Amino acid sequence: MNNEMLKQAWEKRDGAVVLTTVDSDGMPNSIYATCVGLSSDNRIVIADNYFYKTKQNIEAKSKVTVLFITLEGKSYQVKGEMEYHSSGEMFTWMKSWNPTKHPGHGALVINATHLYSGKEKLS
């Protein structure tokens, strides 16, 4: 995985990302998320403020994708493995930028394994 490519794309990100998970029958579920960050080791972190079905899918060990678009109108899709942190370093970091009006129940941490732009596999 080319983390530098992800970092450069992420820095130009425009607006909400789309987080997609699947349930144990393979039914996908997509949500918008704006309380997001890229950690210093290039992991995508999404604040769990209002996850419901998403949380169920996480607990069912879902696969995950994150879709976003840049200010230039280029789209990126990240596929990866995820972890859910209710405490610890990533949780504390999420709390440092998640607006306090939101509950910040947990931090979804996504280790990117593949990066696409449209049909093109970048990494």
Ligand SMILES: Cc1cc2nc3c(=O)[nH]c(=O)nc-3n(C[C@H](O)[C@H](O)[C@H](O)COP(=O)(O)O)c2cc1C
């Ligand atoms: C623009 C926008 C941004 C959102 N950002 C977040 C977010 O950063 N974190 C979060 O937990 N929910 C966020 N939500 C709410 C989720 O999109 C979604 O409604 C929630 O996870 C419940 O859906 P689910 O049952 O499919 O998980 C946002 C909603 C909108 C419309």
